[in-house]
Amino acid sequence: xxxxxxxxxxLNVVGLRKEFRVKRGGRARTxxxxxxxxxxxxxGETVALVGESGSGKSTVARCIVRLIDPTKGAVAVHGRDxxxxxxxxxxxAYGDVQMVFQDPNSSLNPRMTARQILTxxxxxxxxxxxxxxxxxxxxxxxxxxxxxxxxxxYPAELSGGQRQRIGIARAIAVSPKVLLxxxxxxxxxxxxxGQVLEILxxxxxxQQMAYLFISHDLDVVRRISDRVMVMYLGAIVESGSTEEIFxxxxxxxxxxxxxAVPQIDPDERRExxxxxxxxxxxxxxxxxxxxxxxxxxxxxxxxxxRPVLAAVSPTHExxxxxxxxxxxxxxxx
Amino acid sequence: MxxxxxxxxxxxxxxxxxxxxxxxxxxxLDDVSFGLRESAMTAIVGETGSGKTLLALSMMxxxxxxxxxxxxxxxxxxxxxxxxxxxAYRQIRGGEFAxxxxxxxxALNPVISVGKQLIDACRAHRRVSAAQARDIAEEMxxxxxxxxxxxxxxxxxxxxxxxxxxxxxxxxxLICQPKLLILDEPTTGLDVTIQADIMELxxxxxxxxxxxxxxxxxxxxxxxxxxxxxxxxxxxxxxxxGPCAQVLQHPADHYxxxxxxxxxxxxxxx
Numbered sequence: 309x310x311x312x313x314x315x316x317x318x319l320n321v322v323g324l325r326k327e328f329r330v331k332r333g334g335r336a337r338t339x340x341x342x343x344x345x346x347x348x349x350x351x352g353e354t355v356a357l358v359g360e361s362g363s364g365k366s367t368v369a370r371c372i373v374r375l376i377d378p379t380k381g382a383v384a385v386h387g388r389d390x391x392x393x394x395x396x397x398x399x400x401a402y403g404d405v406q407m408v409f410q411d412p413n414s415s416l417n418p419r420m421t422a423r424q425i426l427t428x429x430x431x432x433x434x435x436x437x438x439x440x441x442x443x444x445x446x447x448x449x450x451x452x453x454x455x456x457x458x459x460x461x462y463p464a465e466l467s468g469g470q471r472q473r474i475g476i477a478r479a480i481a482v483s484p485k486v487l488l489x490x491x492x493x494x495x496x497x498x499x500x501x502g503q504v505l506e507i508l509x510x511x512x513x514x515q516q517m518a519y520l521f522i523s524h525d526l527d528v529v530r531r532i533s534d535r536v537m538v539m540y541l542g543a544i545v546e547s548g549s550t551e552e553i554f555x556x557x558x559x560x561x562x563x564x565x566x567x568a569v570p571q572i573d574p575d576e577r578r579e580x581x582x583x584x585x586x587x588x589x590x591x592x593x594x595x596x597x598x599x600x601x602x603x604x605x606x607x608x609x610x611x612x613x614r615p616v617l618a619a620v621s622p623t624h625e626x627x628x629x630x631x632x633x634x635x636x637x638x639x640x641x
Numbered sequence: 642m643x644x645x646x647x648x649x650x651x652x653x654x655x656x657x658x659x660x661x662x663x664x665x666x667x668x669x670l671d672d673v674s675f676g677l678r679e680s681a682m683t684a685i686v687g688e689t690g691s692g693k694t695l696l697a698l699s700m701m702x703x704x705x706x707x708x709x710x711x712x713x714x715x716x717x718x719x720x721x722x723x724x725x726x727x728x729a730y731r732q733i734r735g736g737e738f739a740x741x742x743x744x745x746x747x748a749l750n751p752v753i754s755v756g757k758q759l760i761d762a763c764r765a766h767r768r769v770s771a772a773q774a775r776d777i778a779e780e781m782x783x784x785x786x787x788x789x790x791x792x793x794x795x796x797x798x799x800x801x802x803x804x805x806x807x808x809x810x811x812x813x814x815l816i817c818q819p820k821l822l823i824l825d826e827p828t829t830g831l832d833v834t835i836q837a838d839i840m841e842l843x844x845x846x847x848x849x850x851x852x853x854x855x856x857x858x859x860x861x862x863x864x865x866x867x868x869x870x871x872x873x874x875x876x877x878x879x880x881x882x883g884p885c886a887q888v889l890q891h892p893a894d895h896y897x898x899x900x901x902x903x904x905x906x907x908x909x910x911x
Contacts, residue, residue, distance in 0.1 A: 532909075570865065571862050572862050
């Protein structure tokens with residue numbers, strides 16, 4: 309764990325909102341995929357964004373790098389506002405923020421060799437000459453544990469783990485300050501997953517990069533992040549230090565999520581905290597809490613007003629007044 | 642349990658085989674031996690390419706025509722079923738052996754309603770009228786906790802979520818009351834809360850019916866929470882077999898130890 313630097317956060321997201329217009333049954337409706345999401349990530353820090361499919365976590369990442377444009381909110385990378393940038397400014401900003409995608413099979417160009425994949429960002433973002441770029445490409449490969457012999461291979465000639473390492477090497481080629489990692493280990497076997505996580509850790513130690521780590525794999529998140537934010541249907545429902553979230557999960561959704569993770573060691577097992585049914589369609593979210601129809605602790609007041617994040621401790625926030633009251637009573641006793 | 646030693650429903654002995662390729666014969670399964678204890682749930686675990694799915698397909702008699710068995714037997718009810726031809730296999734497959742596949746929505750026929758798929762499977766192996774089959778199908782959907790089964794029967798696979806489709810696939814596998822249920826990565830690609838619900842359902846169904854089950858997975862957490870026995874595979878070989886509690890807490894084999902270390906993130910420095 310690293311203490312935040314005095315310069316402030318490397319990545320600062322405030323009140324991010326993304327709406328999609330969707331035609332459904334002949335008429336256009338608005339789907340709110342991300343609703344008032346705020347995130348700070350400091351240099352050298354790893355913040356995990358966790359949630360199940362459809363929670364909007366990938367949409368957050370895509371809005372940050374403007375692969376899609378956010379409807380509302382501010383995104384600053386290293387103090388520079390990303391949202392109002394022109395395309396020309398944006399392509400320069402990609403020297404500071406890079407992304408590693410989930411599926412290395414579809415995020416690497418099959419017709420480019422590892423050398424071409426790694427030298428392209430250097431050509432765009434640095435004034436290195438060709439031999440310097442080639443030397444840097446070889447250096448990047450060794451940083452991710454691959455050798456010079458892999459330079460002239462095509463993605464099809466590499467294994468899944470090797471491809472994901474090329475994806476990481478490409479993202480760090482220009483020494484970005486912020487790295488967005490969208491499920492980087494989801495498609496990998498456990499033995500390879502360990503290698504990739506170790507490489508990410510070493511790189512962060514060396515370069516003090518800020519990581520936003522998007523994942524549904526809670527075991528991985530527990531091992532590598534400093535802070536955790538839990539998303540459900542487009543909103544953050546709980547956020548806190550990794551220690552607090554895992555030892556003292558407070559929001560009913562976080563409890564349900566953590567207690568569902570299968571554990572090898574009997575001592576680690578938690579009693580299941582159950583929610584009703586499955587995640588609803590985002591069109592069917594009412595005015596109150598997004599979890600109202602599934603939560604065993606639901607109160608009439610939950611359906612009236614949408615809960616906002618409130619502090620449980622100085623480093624732990626939860627968007628559930630019901631559990632918050634219980635916490636306050638427990639703390640007072 | 643001396644008098645009533647649980648016997649094996651199915652035994653694989655020295656099973657080897659591989660594929661004919663243009664560049665020669667490629668061996669994939671190498672001298673595989675293990676048994677599936679009657680009424681127990683056995684896991685076959687291994688990483689990508691370890692041969693675990695091929696082994697399941699061998700038990701079901703569903704290997705591709707390019708697969709060649711070179712050695713060994715698969716014994717079931719006193720017979721070596723690995724010598725069966727398609728006709729003979731059809732007598733047991735679906736009726737006595739059933740399999741649920743990994744990607745449930747892809748495993749269901751997209752242009753036939755879910756109800757009709759269930760009814761067809763039921764009538765292929767059981768002598769029942771169409772009306773009886775419909776009732777059985779609806780009852781089966783209720784058993785796997787699909788809400789509003791009568792309405793859901795009229796729907797098509799694309800109208801089901803991943804978790805609901807996996808429930809339908811389970812209903813389809815169980816509708817003929819099989820003796821052996823093979824589950825190939827039934828929860829891969831599902832969210833953890835849905836995975837936990839589906840695994841709970843599988844354990845309930847298996848233990849209440851006395852069925853024998855074989856779960857193919859790469860997730861040791863799932864194995865530890867649900868299975869009785871485990872078979873660890875690596876590059877086509879069985880590395881270790883035994884009761885889950887013993888193998889996962891006191892692994893004897895070097896590869897099993899390494900797999901457990903990786904699963905527990907023990908090789909990470911931070």
